[in-house]
Amino acid sequence: MTQAARLSPEALASLPPAVARPLYDRDAQAVGIVHFGIGAFHRAHQAWYTDAAMNLGDRDWAITGVSLRSPGVARQMNPQHGLYALAERSGEGTRLRVVGSVRNVLVASEEPESVIAAVASPTTRVVSLTVTEKGYCRGETGDLDFELAHSLSFYYFVAQGLLARRKAGLPGVTLLPCDNLADNGAKLERLMRQYLERHEPDLVAWFEANCTCPSTMIDRIVPATTDEDRAMVADALNGLDDQACVVTEPFSQWVIEDRFAGPRPGWEAVGAQLVHEVGPYETAKLRMLNGAHSLLAYCGLAAGHACVHEAIADPALRHLAIRLMREEAAPTITPAPGQDLAAYADALIDRFANPALDHRLIQIAMDGSQKIPQRWLETLAANARAGRQCPAILAGIKAWLHHLTGANGPVDDPLATRLTTLATRHPNPADTAKAIFTQNGPLDGTWLPTQHDLNTLKET
Structure with missing residues (x-):
């Protein structure tokens, strides 16, 4: 069987007119962003x-992506010269756009010196991170866990890149x-400083004087791409194989603290919000x-559901979700001027119900110990x-404790061994909660359940 041709720069001109594509000369753009x-x-x-932003005329903001360990994304993207299709799906159909901002992908475990050189490049002005909550290598106290922050963590590569920048007389980044970390900029700054104090103490003052770590809040639902998604994209691309395609919803939000160390793309011209204080937006999200x-x-x-749109169609779960957002979460948030939390809750219910977006519940259930606090x-x-x-x-916590027993399949969590052991040892959810959240448990200090809470968690 003949293998389908891959998406490539040469194929862009022959794509169907309905498929949007880059409006700029990709080869003429310098790399301005390194993304881990x-x-x-x-x-x-x-x-x-x-x-x-580059479609509107911004220049020299191409992205070098970095995979810290797995070569999977590099194998998807590099044969396509960084190109990939983004499919926005809704009940009204699918819109397809080929994105051209990614130049290449480096695998840090295979080419560490290239990653350091990318951070140290004179054209690089932004180093961004999407490494999940556990990628920040925080210990139980919230400080840096130095055993986790080893030579294949982003801390090492950023530190080495900054050392090279200082030596070359280049500006910071x-x-x-x-x-999804509350106050993520301040947390990153503190953790990066702790890493430097341990490993590169002479760089701390330069880092503090020349680099900034703005907080951000990002909101877009992105399910894991399936073989069916790839087949749909290939059909829309006249049979071209796109191994890097992504499927998402039409909605997107990006709120960024306006505190940059130097030049940045004009993201606000294409929908991002540059604000003085990100806190109310990130707390709401x-x-x-x-x-x-x-x-x-x-x-x-x-309850036996597989995807978000199936769960929100369940009347009992819909009621719980609305109650959590409107009656439990919203009263704890002080909104920013113009931020309508009631309208936000209504919009979220509509987004969850999108039948064209197969956002799998088991994907969301990953890494619960890192997300629940x-x-x-x-x-x-x-x-x-x-x-x-x-x-x-409390209904959610009880369901999470049930999940830790393996009822929904293997538990994917950095604390899986400790959590599943405790869940198996304590069949009653109230006892499991006490073992996990108190008595020096794995999440000790994150929550002290009251007797009312424990009574609620007890099996009926």
């Missing part, structure tokens, strides 16, 4: 915004975290969108201080 963690989410968000997502994931899996426990704590209960979040 070039997965589907980055390709559906930051790379998409950067491509749109903006380190732009794009993960973490507690409302992400909180409801995790609720639907664990409760939906327990920001998504649920901070809301629980805020409501407890106000004397309010959170039955929807």
